[in-house]
Amino acid sequence: MASVVSPKRNYTGKLIAVEGLDGSGKSTQIYLVKRWLELEGYRVFFTEWNSSILVKKSTSKGKKRQLLTPTTFSLIHATDFADRYERQILPLLRAGYIVLADRYIFTALARDAVRGVDRDWVEQLYDFAVHPDITFYFRVPLEVSLKRILEGRPALKYHEAGLDMGWTSDPYESFRMFQGKVFEQYESMRERFGFTVVDASEEIHVQQAKVRDLIRGKIDLPAYRRRPCR
Amino acid sequence: MPLKDKPFFGRSLPEVRDPKFAGRLFAIEGADGSGRSTQIGLLSQWLEANGYAVKHMGLRRSNLVSEELEEAKQGNVLTNTTMSLFYATDFFDQLIHEIIPALRAGFIVLADRYIYTLMARDLARGADRVWTRNLYSPAIIPDAVFYFRVSAAQLVDRNFQKNSTLDYWESGMDLGLSRDMFSSFVKFQRMLQLEFQKMQKEFGFDIINANLRIDTIQRELRKKIGAQLGIGAAAQVIALPPAESGR
Numbered sequence: 299m300a301s302v303v304s305p306k307r308n309y310t311g312k313l314i315a316v317e318g319l320d321g322s323g324k325s326t327q328i329y330l331v332k333r334w335l336e337l338e339g340y341r342v343f344f345t346e347w348n349s350s351i352l353v354k355k356s357t358s359k360g361k362k363r364q365l366l367t368p369t370t371f372s373l374i375h376a377t378d379f380a381d382r383y384e385r386q387i388l389p390l391l392r393a394g395y396i397v398l399a400d401r402y403i404f405t406a407l408a409r410d411a412v413r414g415v416d417r418d419w420v421e422q423l424y425d426f427a428v429h430p431d432i433t434f435y436f437r438v439p440l441e442v443s444l445k446r447i448l449e450g451r452p453a454l455k456y457h458e459a460g461l462d463m464g465w466t467s468d469p470y471e472s473f474r475m476f477q478g479k480v481f482e483q484y485e486s487m488r489e490r491f492g493f494t495v496v497d498a499s500e501e502i503h504v505q506q507a508k509v510r511d512l513i514r515g516k517i518d519l520p521a522y523r524r525r526p527c528r
Numbered sequence: 529m530p531l532k533d534k535p536f537f538g539r540s541l542p543e544v545r546d547p548k549f550a551g552r553l554f555a556i557e558g559a560d561g562s563g564r565s566t567q568i569g570l571l572s573q574w575l576e577a578n579g580y581a582v583k584h585m586g587l588r589r590s591n592l593v594s595e596e597l598e599e600a601k602q603g604n605v606l607t608n609t610t611m612s613l614f615y616a617t618d619f620f621d622q623l624i625h626e627i628i629p630a631l632r633a634g635f636i637v638l639a640d641r642y643i644y645t646l647m648a649r650d651l652a653r654g655a656d657r658v659w660t661r662n663l664y665s666p667a668i669i670p671d672a673v674f675y676f677r678v679s680a681a682q683l684v685d686r687n688f689q690k691n692s693t694l695d696y697w698e699s700g701m702d703l704g705l706s707r708d709m710f711s712s713f714v715k716f717q718r719m720l721q722l723e724f725q726k727m728q729k730e731f732g733f734d735i736i737n738a739n740l741r742i743d744t745i746q747r748e749l750r751k752k753i754g755a756q757l758g759i760g761a762a763a764q765v766i767a768l769p770p771a772e773s774g775r
Contacts, residue, residue: 355596370624377617381607381610384608419539
């Protein structure tokens, strides 16, 4: 896939993203990274998937009333991402922050591909976004992540369970199928996008220690200390 | 009407299994005040008089995002890529939920602006050409596109007659071309015309001189659309809507 818009890397900040299946524990890990960097006094900003205020009303309306189709599902998430990207992520990278993203464009690429949207089209859609300095992929056997999520028999949301695909009307079965396909997508992206794989079946603090080591090794942290007030 | 293949510009939509439709799609492009809605109103009358069912589409009319997009336009929070994608969401929502079903059912769909206006605006705002083309590549190619060309001076007149103000976004005020709204409007409209000129070569629009009289334009449109539908271009009386007839 040829990149059509090569975003300029005209910033001094660093971008760290976490990706992985629901139940892989990635949000816990990025939260711990955030606490660590904050407590150590670094300039850090956290952003999560699907959180733009501008787009939120449309997204939740679309989901509630089941108005979304694969294409509009894809576009509305791209809009959400673009809003956060243009107003927060990029300006903060320019200002020299460490930006932590709980899910990044790879979540969209994986989910949209599962929904049958043309892969090349989606990739080009997200061409405006810089790729992270580190993308942690929390890799966990499908059965483990399914167990973590499904054990409590949670009320699964319609799109989360992939019920919009109409594969089956059983939300749990649908969720399994959907996650299985998302897993395949992540696996296919691993090498191409240079994911840093973390074994997400290990204990939380063991994973976190590895993640912190990797960050220390790749980012010159002292350069990101909060500037003292004068 | 015979079923017709409605090919996509590039990629196909996963929502559309069999893109063969009985209906026809005609798009009218042009700036605010170029007379689009007047002409579309007259075309609809004529089509319905001839027994054709008509469906309209336009910008910011989707169930999914029209209100939210309007809201976002009122604040100063819309950045370029976000705006492009928001409009694209609005467009594809209408395409999938309304236009394609209507085309399947054999309607004549009249689009009060289509992807070309959206692309022209994005390009004028500095979007990457290849990116923009890709964004709209799963759209359906219309049976004809009519671009209403009006001089910038005429447009200013018509906009003042209609609203007594110029629209912030139609004036491209977000681009910082000028602090003066009037010169910004003129500059931005010229930029859009330039983009349309470039696209014209690629997509082969019918260019309509929209400085002409309403009935002259309407006759030309009926001739062209009639030829595609097999409606005779018999000289018909074109009843002008009362509010417009003074122009």
